[in-house]
Amino acid sequence: MALIVQKYGGTSVGSIERIEAVADKIAKFRDQGDDIVVVVSAMSGETNRLTALAHEVMDQPTPREMDVLLSTGEQVTIALLCMALEKRGYGARSFTGGQVRILTDEMHTKARIREIDNSRIFAQLEQQNVVVVAGFQGVDEAGNITTLGRGGSDTSAVALAAALEADECQIYTDVQGVYTTDPRIVEGARLLSQITFEEMLELASLGAKVLQIRAVEFAGKYKVPLRVLSTFEEGPGTLISLEEDTAMEDPSIAGIASERDEAKLTVAGVPDVPGIAYKVIGPVSDEGIEVDVIVQNAAIDGTNDVTFTVKRAESDKAKAILDKVAASLEAREVILDKKICKVSLVGVGMRSHAGIASKMFKALAEENINIQIITTSEIKISIVIEEKYLELAVRALHSAFNLSDPDGENSSK
Amino acid sequence: MALIVQKYGGTSVGSIERIEAVADKIAKFRDQGDDIVVVVSAMSGETNRLTALAHEVMDQPTPREMDVLLSTGEQVTIALLCMALEKRGYGARSFTGGQVRILTDEMHTKARIREIDNSRIFAQLEQQNVVVVAGFQGVDEAGNITTLGRGGSDTSAVALAAALEADECQIYTDVQGVYTTDPRIVEGARLLSQITFEEMLELASLGAKVLQIRAVEFAGKYKVPLRVLSTFEEGPGTLISLEEDTAMEDPSIAGIASERDEAKLTVAGVPDVPGIAYKVIGPVSDEGIEVDVIVQNAAIDGTNDVTFTVKRAESDKAKAILDKVAASLEAREVILDKKICKVSLVGVGMRSHAGIASKMFKALAEENINIQIITTSEIKISIVIEEKYLELAVRALHSAFNLSDPDGENSSK
Numbered sequence: 159m160a161l162i163v164q165k166y167g168g169t170s171v172g173s174i175e176r177i178e179a180v181a182d183k184i185a186k187f188r189d190q191g192d193d194i195v196v197v198v199s200a201m202s203g204e205t206n207r208l209t210a211l212a213h214e215v216m217d218q219p220t221p222r223e224m225d226v227l228l229s230t231g232e233q234v235t236i237a238l239l240c241m242a243l244e245k246r247g248y249g250a251r252s253f254t255g256g257q258v259r260i261l262t263d264e265m266h267t268k269a270r271i272r273e274i275d276n277s278r279i280f281a282q283l284e285q286q287n288v289v290v291v292a293g294f295q296g297v298d299e300a301g302n303i304t305t306l307g308r309g310g311s312d313t314s315a316v317a318l319a320a321a322l323e324a325d326e327c328q329i330y331t332d333v334q335g336v337y338t339t340d341p342r343i344v345e346g347a348r349l350l351s352q353i354t355f356e357e358m359l360e361l362a363s364l365g366a367k368v369l370q371i372r373a374v375e376f377a378g379k380y381k382v383p384l385r386v387l388s389t390f391e392e393g394p395g396t397l398i399s400l401e402e403d404t405a406m407e408d409p410s411i412a413g414i415a416s417e418r419d420e421a422k423l424t425v426a427g428v429p430d431v432p433g434i435a436y437k438v439i440g441p442v443s444d445e446g447i448e449v450d451v452i453v454q455n456a457a458i459d460g461t462n463d464v465t466f467t468v469k470r471a472e473s474d475k476a477k478a479i480l481d482k483v484a485a486s487l488e489a490r491e492v493i494l495d496k497k498i499c500k501v502s503l504v505g506v507g508m509r510s511h512a513g514i515a516s517k518m519f520k521a522l523a524e525e526n527i528n529i530q531i532i533t534t535s536e537i538k539i540s541i542v543i544e545e546k547y548l549e550l551a552v553r554a555l556h557s558a559f560n561l562s563d564p565d566g567e568n569s570s571k
Numbered sequence: 572m573a574l575i576v577q578k579y580g581g582t583s584v585g586s587i588e589r590i591e592a593v594a595d596k597i598a599k600f601r602d603q604g605d606d607i608v609v610v611v612s613a614m615s616g617e618t619n620r621l622t623a624l625a626h627e628v629m630d631q632p633t634p635r636e637m638d639v640l641l642s643t644g645e646q647v648t649i650a651l652l653c654m655a656l657e658k659r660g661y662g663a664r665s666f667t668g669g670q671v672r673i674l675t676d677e678m679h680t681k682a683r684i685r686e687i688d689n690s691r692i693f694a695q696l697e698q699q700n701v702v703v704v705a706g707f708q709g710v711d712e713a714g715n716i717t718t719l720g721r722g723g724s725d726t727s728a729v730a731l732a733a734a735l736e737a738d739e740c741q742i743y744t745d746v747q748g749v750y751t752t753d754p755r756i757v758e759g760a761r762l763l764s765q766i767t768f769e770e771m772l773e774l775a776s777l778g779a780k781v782l783q784i785r786a787v788e789f790a791g792k793y794k795v796p797l798r799v800l801s802t803f804e805e806g807p808g809t810l811i812s813l814e815e816d817t818a819m820e821d822p823s824i825a826g827i828a829s830e831r832d833e834a835k836l837t838v839a840g841v842p843d844v845p846g847i848a849y850k851v852i853g854p855v856s857d858e859g860i861e862v863d864v865i866v867q868n869a870a871i872d873g874t875n876d877v878t879f880t881v882k883r884a885e886s887d888k889a890k891a892i893l894d895k896v897a898a899s900l901e902a903r904e905v906i907l908d909k910k911i912c913k914v915s916l917v918g919v920g921m922r923s924h925a926g927i928a929s930k931m932f933k934a935l936a937e938e939n940i941n942i943q944i945i946t947t948s949e950i951k952i953s954i955v956i957e958e959k960y961l962e963l964a965v966r967a968l969h970s971a972f973n974l975s976d977p978d979g980e981n982s983s984k
Contacts, residue, residue, distance in 0.1 A: 177628070178628070208647065211587065220657045226649060226665050237636040237640035238624060238628055238640065240636045241625060245629045250636075252635075252636055254716075301670055
């Protein structure tokens with residue numbers, strides 16, 4: 159008898175047959191007496207179909223109207239899933255983001271959730287109905303439809319779980335859970351039974367792609383127990399927990415993330431004065447472009463290089479902005495390199511274990527991989543390298559830290 | 572400088588190219604300085620696609636969820652049309668039925684509009700934006716999405732025109748306007764430049780299919796000047812006016828409507844007592860089945876036959892209801908005849924002109940067409956005949972009343 163929020167992604171609801179299978183899954187939970195709130199994405203392919211329609215009209219579709227358009231995708235799924243539940247004799251009611259009042263800010267196509275009105279949902283649960291909510295969408299204060307950006311359905315689910323104080327938020331996906339690294343790159347990648355929020359946060363943001371980063375942030379912030387599991391196969395998945403697994407006496411590395419769709423921008427020869435990083439990065443951020451790894455090196459001649467990475471898709475736009483900035487700062491040049499990738503080691507155990515970085519660098523050196531940028535945090539070491547070395551680097555690290563071993567998390571002694 | 576509400580149906584917005592053409596049309600009006608509120612349907616084929624999805628899940632989809640599902644069709648169109656307008660440099664804002672608060676009752680899949688909040692639209696018009704509203708949909712008091720039933724976009728347009736006190740409501744369609752009869756049946760069918768609301772009401776309800784009947788009712792009630800015209804061809808279309816054209820000194824017949832999708836039900840041998848018609852018809856209406864022509868004949872033996880027509884698609888359901896009613900009333904039998912059709916002569920001039928009915932019956936008799944039911948109103952005479960005679964009857968009447976002649980409206984002397 160628990161209150162569970164379940165999220166099913168586009169692949170899980172990609173056809174009527176799959177929607178029926180999801181309904182069967184939900185029915186089992188209902189039979190156990192659980193209260194279920196379901197968050198669904200658009201049927202796989204639908205968002206792309208709608209995006210293509212918009213692009214037939216204009217290259218840069220109006221963000222407000224893009225949200226009106228894309229939000230229909232999830233709306234179709236909620237209706238169909240409710241029908242499938244009703245057919246099985248289970249009461250079900252669908253709601254758009256606007257209807258349960260998932261209140262967001264006004265940033266169309268990448269809005270952030272501010273507040274959720276849980277009263278309407280509780281009223282439905284009391285009437286023994288399954289509540290099916292359209293993920294990825296909300297409304298702003300003025301009542302305009304907003305979307306949370308791709309993958310935003312995870313965030314919707316976690317935010318709902320937080321607002322409802324749910325016992326667990328289950329993210330159903332097409333993978334079995336969180337692995338030590340991408341199984342397509344390393345055959346011996348191992349499913350983790352548990353991982354901490356902090357680790358998951360780093361892995362998600364660095365490209366493990368199982369969960370949207372904002373969903374993990376939300377879950378951590380509001381202490382929502384989060385579980386990633388497969389729609390198609392049985393299994394407990396991976397629990398994302400607040401605490402480190404105490405059984406792991408000597409953990410160090412949880413996993414290795416890699417990200418390919420990055421690009422590196424360097425503004426070379428800017429004056430070495432306070433605030434210069436802001437003057438360079440500020441205009442890029444202001445355009446809504448997310449800036450990732452940032453490094454700054456002062457040269458002896460009193461100038462400075464500012465280097466950072468952005469999503470590859472946004473790199474041309476960033477370059478154009480920087481060209482203007484560079485002119486006003488009298489910088490020497492702006493260099494864009496699209497052929498890079500990022501590989502990161504993540505693990506809460508790093509905090510207390512020296513020698514992780516040197517072991518990492520050694521493993522890469524043995525493969526003759528040149529490191530372009532290094533950044534570190536308490537639980538993560540990221541390197542930027544040439545894109546072509548991505549798989550080689552991940553495999554070398556996975557092996558060096560012995561992650562395929564079931565006790566591998568403890569083995570970097 | 573007028574305020575015009577324009578409605579474009581599914582065929583008019585059936586592809587990106589057509590949506591672009593509609594944007595061009597709207598742009599011309601904006602260039603003249605008109606304020607434009609646009610109501611659009613789902614792109615043609617979309618409603619059928621969504622309906623098919625629902626039917627894959629269940630035979631009788633939950634009405635509430637059906638509305639959630641189908642309302643996405645128009646939502647896609649409003650977004651795409653706004654993008655097309657923005658691309659042309661015209662400010663445009665889309666709104667779902669719920670967003671402009673087209674408040675309806677709770678009858679899912681066939682809701683009726685109660686009230687429209689015009690403040691949000693006026694605010695947008697003031698900012699020089701074209702307002703694009705999703706037709707066919709609204710919300711009930713509790714915030715559930717409702718739809719007005721097929722063709723409901725016409726009603727949305729007229730209701731908006733009334734709420735905004737628009738100067739004209741233009742219904743763009745794939746025909747040039749209202750004809751004396753279906754041009755597919757009678758080659759010489761003639762486009763009417765003007766027609767009264769009353770006539771249009773009868774023609775629409777009787778199957779002229781150019782406009783939804785509720786739209787015409789609304790327009791008549793709130794005195795909204797209504798014009799039907801073609802999206803694809805230039806032309807003034809047909810104005811539906813409050814007053815008879817005074818130039819028509821001697822009008823009689825405006826047009827001939829025919830309806831094929833009807834079925835006739837007879838409950839034979841019920842007791843001839845007061846209230847018997849209600850006892851027979853009541854249970855059918857209570858199930859939301861629209862009852863059309865009703866006749867009742869008392870027999871000499873103290874029993875009575877109640878005969879009426881319903882939509883053919885609903886006739887089996889009506890028959891099942893009547894079988895139960897018949898048992899409790901000890902009626903002799905219930906007879907369902909699906910092979911009938913209805914043909915109607917409509918014209919305000921009938922009021923003051925005798926001899927129309929006899930001329931009609933004579934024309935049919937000359938073709939050996941047997942009349943099963945006759946009903947008359949002030950401006951209409953309808954007959955129910957065997958379905959196979961539909962075209963023959965319409966042609967015979969069109970010719971007898973000389974409607975192909977540009978002065979045909981005056982020629983039944």
